[in-house]
Amino acid sequence: MRFEDTVAVALAAGFFAFVAVSLLLRWTGQVESQPIERRLTGPRFVFIALAFLPMALIEEFIFRWLLIGQLSRLTTLIPAFVISVVLFILAHRPNARLHYLTVLNLAAVSVLFGLVYLRWGLWTVTAAHAGWNLAEWGLGYAVSGPKTRALLPSPAHRDVKGEPFGPEGHWAATVVLLAVLAIFSATGVGW
Numbered sequence: 001m002r003f004e005d006t007v008a009v010a011l012a013a014g015f016f017a018f019v020a021v022s023l024l025l026r027w028t029g030q031v032e033s034q035p036i037e038r039r040l041t042g043p044r045f046v047f048i049a050l051a052f053l054p055m056a057l058i059e060e061f062i063f064r065w066l067l068i069g070q071l072s073r074l075t076t077l078i079p080a081f082v083i084s085v086v087l088f089i090l091a092h093r094p095n096a097r098l099h100y101l102t103v104l105n106l107a108a109v110s111v112l113f114g115l116v117y118l119r120w121g122l123w124t125v126t127a128a129h130a131g132w133n134l135a136e137w138g139l140g141y142a143v144s145g146p147k148t149r150a151l152l153p154s155p156a157h158r159d160v161k162g163e164p165f166g167p168e169g170h171w172a173a174t175v176v177l178l179a180v181l182a183i184f185s186a187t188g189v190g191w
Contacts, residue, residue, distance in 0.1 A: 003123070010116065010124045014131025017176055022139050024172035025160060033140070034157040048152055049134060056130035057122075063088045063110065064117035064125055085110040095145025095165070102169035108177040109168075115184060142166050 001009070025031050063084050072080035088110040089103055098106070109132075117125040133143050140156025142149040145165050149157075163170045 006120055006124050007127045010120065011127040011131040014128035014133075015135040016131075017180055018132045018135035018167070019139070020176045021167050021170075021173045022135070022141070024175060025167060025170065028172070030161050030163075030170065030172065032159045032161055034159060048137070051152075052130045052134045052137065053126065056133060057126045059088075059091075060113065060117065060122060060126045060129055063091075064114060065122050068114055068117060069122075081111075081114055084114060092144055095148060096169075097164055099165075099169065101171060101174060102165045105168050105170075105173045105177055108174070108181060112177060112181055112184070136167060144168060 022031075067084035067087060068077070068080050071083060074080075075083075085107055089098070089106045092098065092102075092106055096102075113125050113129060116128055136143050137152055137154045140154045140158035141160070142154070143152055143166075145168075146159075160167050160170050167173055
């Protein structure tokens with residue numbers, strides 16, 4: 001597959017993985033829609049939507065390229081991978097209280113992104129990460145916890161019942177992420 005195709009598939013995969021989380025949340029009645037004060041339209045909407053690519057690139061540069069790619073040259077792959085996962089989880093701590101399911105989901109997505117990075121590289125994992133975050137934001141959820149909502153106001157306002165971190169801390173995300181990891185493992189596509 002060509003590089004451009006791989007990046008496009010990764011963007012779509014990340015996007016539709018979160019859409020699956022959202023559908024599961026809605027199907028089980030876990031979504032609370034809130035009124036929004038001001039509609040997000042026009043240039044501001046486009047600016048925020050386009051900002052997800054550089055934001056994902058910064059995260060992936062640090063947690064995958066630097067911590068897995070470069071640190072593994074000093075240690076070995078497994079310790080570098082584990083350090084990357086732990087630091088990814090800790091980096092999301094300021095956004096909201098992390099409970100066990102949030103930690104599990106952040107670990108699962110970090111492992112998944114690590115595997116994508118190892119198999120296809122920085123641009124592909126950046127696209128997958130940006131796709132997930134773009135879908136989360138576009139569907140009205142706070143990206144990685146409620147503290148980011150002020151920085152990245154979404155076009156709608158949806159919360160997850162009883163989950164302060166949002167969809168990424170809910171069992172619906174656990175189901176989707178573990179399914180994607182299982183598909184990776186069963187098909188060998190990530191190796």
